[in-house]
Amino acid sequence: MSRGARVRRWVILLVPLLLAACADDDGAERRRALGERPGLDAAMRVADPRRGGHLFARCAACHTIGPGAGDRNGPNLFGVMGRPVASNSPRYGYTAALRSVGGTWTPETMDRWIADPAKVAPGTRMTIAGLPDPLDRADLIAYLKSQSAERHSTR
Ligand code: HEC
Secondary structure (H helix, E strand, O other), rough: OOOOHHHHHHHHHHHHHHHHHOOOOOOOOHHHHHHHOOOOOHHOOOHHHHHHHOOOOOHHOOOOOOOOOOOOOOOOOOOOOOOOOOOOOOOOOOOOHOOOOOEOHHHHHHHHHHHHHHHHHOOOOOOOOOOHHHHHHHHHHHHHOOOHHHHHHHH
């Protein structure tokens, strides 16, 4: 094989790999496009459920996400978007703090919750510092949305 052919073969092999690496970005590109303090709507428009799935590692110590999976320290989260707050896992013993919040899990309420749980429900048992980055939160919300029965049945 000629040198030129060998080089071409490497290029053909490497380009898809490089493209895949770029698609799996850390959000830097989108963050630049969104500017300093993006609103939730703007962040949700570019949210990436795939990256959200990676970020779910920060939740997985306490939460399962699979349909019918058990509770850990926190309740199972399959299908949580759109559900009334403190109801996703009927067998889970929610605190009065979270039960008294009311409402449903919309992108807005979820965004506030994962930014600072103790601010939304003072006294909650979900004692994490929260995710300060708006794009991280939007990606996670997109991922939570994707993990639901409605989503599976419409595919
Ligand atoms: C250290 C353990 C822990 C971690 C980490 C954690 N959670 Fe939780 N989570 C809990 C606990 C405990 C509750 C129940 C809180 C209560 O009853 O006050 C909860 C409740 C929730 C609820 C409410 C569910 C419902 O039925 O209303 C959501 C949504 C949630 N967590 C999302 C997340 C997300 C998203 C992450 C990752 C960013 C996360 N949690 C990380 C422990 C945790």
